[in-house]
Amino acid sequence: MSIILDESSRIVVQGITGKEGQFHTTQMVEYGTKVVAGVTPGKEGQKVKGIPVFNSVQKAIENEGANVSILFVPPPYAADGIMESAAAGVAWIICITEGIPIQDLIKVKAFLKDTHSKLIGPNSPGVISPGKSKAGIMPGYIHKEGTIGIMSRSGTLTYEAVDQIVEEGYGQSTAIGIGGDPIIGTSYKELLDYFEKDNQTEAVFMIGEIGGNAEEEAALWAKKHFSKPLVAFIAGQTAPPAKRMGHAGAIISNGKGKASDKIKCLQEAGICVVNNPAIMGKTLHEVLNQRR
């Protein structure tokens, strides 16, 4: 097994007729993903690379049995698209869209509480279970099927980590970009729970960065509930304090969010933290070696 995606995942692409949607649909199909439907309101009846387009997610589900949606929908319409998918009942919603207003996301989070759907992202490169299915924009070929779960807030840094890990001879069970926005769907902590229960996953690599306290929450949870090796890297040790929110923002987060605090918290929870991004793969290998 893997998490979120496997061979049986049936993907519906929201925004399939857009430039991004078309391009990545092709890429996903080439990777072997079962893209069964697309959605663009008003374009029902069209086809993109032979894939039928519907006016609504509900119709895509009724007609093609889609159970995962991926969004390449422009920011003004993306929150609505997420909620449409959730109301229609897909299991996972993967939102690639970057730049969704934060007030929209606050409403999305409230809306999702009354549904059974889980959201990945927004501002995520997507999810890949190598060898099985890819719902995202990551280059599929750098990945390899295997035993390492990867979760990250970043895109290209994840590719770097994947590359290093493959270099050491390991593949991935599932690699997930959880999204770079301040408010996102599924957290590291929740994903750890999935990885814990997943047979294929033997260890997890977490790529964090400054801001928020998602890494700390994951660490505290992992200390109690996660039995597999967990290795982490936190980007942003040299980054200046976030300019965006000013001082009030720093208070509301209780002064959390600094890389040094995160690293300390993770280490206290017994997690191995890599301090040089060039040896992410190597460190993981060492940790796994020690355990054997």
Place this chain on the structure above:
Amino acid sequence: MSIILDESSRIVVQGITGKEGQFHTTQMVEYGTKVVAGVTPGKEGQKVKGIPVFNSVQKAIENEGANVSILFVPPPYAADGIMESAAAGVAWIICITEGIPIQDLIKVKAFLKDTHSKLIGPNSPGVISPGKSKAGIMPGYIHKEGTIGIMSRSGTLTYEAVDQIVEEGYGQSTAIGIGGDPIIGTSYKELLDYFEKDNQTEAVFMIGEIGGNAEEEAALWAKKHFSKPLVAFIAGQTAPPAKRMGHAGAIISNGKGKASDKIKCLQEAGICVVNNPAIMGKTLHEVLNQRR
């Protein structure tokens, strides 16, 4: 044990300085309930029957360690009082208030999703775990400590049932009025889960009535997950169709809500349904006797 309330429950009375609040506080204290604090904004420093009054639930918790709140707050302020209790973090909120606008309750339900508090009511006679604690307006003396869990949407009909059950020689673990309003906090279904896990409870008597589909949901859940004897009565077989909502209301509930449909659904789930309210106690006794 019992559910919701036991000897260790520390009650804060919201609206303690009002007429109802004062009267029932006295009654509860006489029953042996640990009423540790009262709340009425602007009346901090006063005492009611020796119980300290605070301006906010948060202060009542900080000062007196309250973990259950009961509301005798007039309808215009009740929804706010419930949310205040939830934000302050009491485990159970028991709302006696009748006549809260339904739009307020829709917001309350959304608000509660982000808290760890559970709501009983509104428009509930309250909760009693006989011999231990009473947070409600029911006459304590008719109850007796024992093994039967009771849950009901009604007040006096529950007293009738309790009376009949005691007549047959049984006491109650906990008796709960879940509230007579269309939108309420904790459902029959959720309470069944608590009763299932409660050692003291050997059987449950459910008193339902026409309207909504809470009894049906409980029955479907019980069929799968409830291992103890469950006996039910549904009031309103002769009641006229609800006038309030007109025809549109009947559609939205999918034609559900009729007593006959409810009884059929419960019986199909293997639940013994009493058809004469005069033999609620007797029937429960027979069911328990058969099982032994």
Place this chain on the structure above:
Amino acid sequence: MKIHEYQAKLLFQDYHIPIPRGNIAQTPEEARSVAETLGGDTFVVKAQILAGGRGQAGGVRIVHTPEEVAKTAQDLLGKTLITSQTSSSGEKIQTVLIEEGIKIQKEFYASILTDRSAEKNALMVSTEGGMDIEKIASTLPEKILIEHIHPATGILPFQKRKIASLLRLSKQETQEVGELFDALYLLFTELDASLVEINPLVLTKKASFLALDAKITFDDNALYRHQELLSFRDIQSLDESERIAREAGLSYIPLDGNVGCMVNGAGLAMATMDIIKYYGGNPANFLDIGGGARVETIAKGIQILVSDPKIKAILINIFGGIVRCDRVALGIIEALKSVDVHIPLVIRLKGTNSKEAASLLEKSSLSFILADTLSEAAKKAVAAAKT
């Protein structure tokens, strides 16, 4: 609280929900004058009653001259209209609404209401306008769309697209109907409605939407924050008994049986009706006197039951809790001083101080039939009604 169509349309105007031009009249002369002011060659005269089912009962008529409008108003005003949704005594027409005739392209159904199971408000739409929505639900359920509205978001764009898809609307029409639903939801939440219904919602030949009918029910519990709505309350349209009940704060619903009953608590009241039926009787009403049980309330309750000629016996069933039975007994004795009861009265007082209550009643010079258990009380009442 229900309000009249013309009142609902006044509120629609406040929220910019389009309605036909028109005005009300309470005399044929007023009606003629309204029609003359409206102009045109088609008028609709609509009887203003609170119950539904007007159309089939002849309460909505299309005519073509101000003269005919006046004549129709004359016909309707002061008349009692009996529809499938009124009681058998019907509802008196005190006002008519006269509107311009509208050239209709399509008719739809639209409403917003609270869905107790989902614990949310919901919008309901159907392609089949002007029909009984319950009938559509049973025969053409695929023609009905129900969408729940999250309190943090309001009606979402994807939900508006679903409406448009069901109703096969153009882009321009989708935009228009989306705004109409937003306005309807705003009215619904701001005014604490429990139902707002437009049946039919029409698309005119001029391609714009119009609420041809309008029905609003308000949440009685929220009226305290809408003082402006209280003037809409139409006590006149209620039965005499229903008016007395409302004024006394009693929850009362008349039925067709012969055993009247008066109970404290809605659940016990229903159970009492059920057991009357169980022992072969027929409950004549639902009557919940609530928790207080003051002398005056009890007196009003008995008065209502006594004035119903169908009732042959009365069962009073009180389970005393916080309310003591001896107090209730005194209340009954006091009440019966002011109300003359010519039919058998079965009384069951159970719970707190019930023994004291029984002795009080026995000591009084009035005649009752006392009962101890619920079954005994029901059996005695049913038997008494048969004699």
Place this chain on the structure above:
Amino acid sequence: MKIHEYQAKLLFQDYHIPIPRGNIAQTPEEARSVAETLGGDTFVVKAQILAGGRGQAGGVRIVHTPEEVAKTAQDLLGKTLITSQTSSSGEKIQTVLIEEGIKIQKEFYASILTDRSAEKNALMVSTEGGMDIEKIASTLPEKILIEHIHPATGILPFQKRKIASLLRLSKQETQEVGELFDALYLLFTELDASLVEINPLVLTKKASFLALDAKITFDDNALYRHQELLSFRDIQSLDESERIAREAGLSYIPLDGNVGCMVNGAGLAMATMDIIKYYGGNPANFLDIGGGARVETIAKGIQILVSDPKIKAILINIFGGIVRCDRVALGIIEALKSVDVHIPLVIRLKGTNSKEAASLLEKSSLSFILADTLSEAAKKAVAAAKT
């Protein structure tokens, strides 16, 4: 997007949030005229810059005559103000705000902002107005109240009571401050702000509330739906480099190091800065060119780095995914035709078509230092900056 105090106060007025009387001036003459119109014997002249920390830096002055107002305006206008929150080059004052002097009874702090951890908006209040809120948080945390706002309810009465309790307000004041917070929250959500701050919020000697200062930051992602706010954008106050970056859609933050870097993706950009530091160098900036990596974008990025005299070497680190490295290489070659680079340039292109990219770069007549791994790239860049 940050806006100036006077702009924020214009929006406050729209939402009926009370502010002192006042007006802006861009010349001493205008300033004198504003003061004369205001009248009274106390005036506050406030430099309008986007960064905080104005007060300590001498950007807010109290004077008593229109003459002094003109003189103070003369002092401030055109001057560059360096505060604890500006960059070392400071911010130029182009406008001053002149307001009436206010007699203050009490000073508070009030703000609304988004709490990413709670995934909700929150209001923050403190008894300690006019001070740096971060300092209060570290020294007097019990003087700060933070309340999360549920999107379905807005600010609730119990939360307003908590504010009143902390600030020790009378019933009348509680009512007033409650309305002020409702207005603030409405502004915040309707205009998609990420921070609205009033510091100090004052209770005047006349016992009414007034926003003495006003600070608003908007969510850049939501500006598309607030065209009316775009006129508030003050490009003039930005550094030349920051302006170029914004126009080119680059995410750029200058720092104090000597190794410039240009990376695709924020996470990898931060990791690149970290590894420069790890190998003994000092990153000069954060620069994320995003996913597209068009020739023009790359050119602008290099141009920004080259124009920073502190930078002694540049590291370009690109992990090609969907963006092919050969394309990026062509972009760099093309870009270097228009930008003159006099410092060492270390390039690492990894991922899709990285081999083709390397050969393209080698074939070009330009001089680079190529690297394969992340550590190699960082080491080479750090070494190059030292020479």
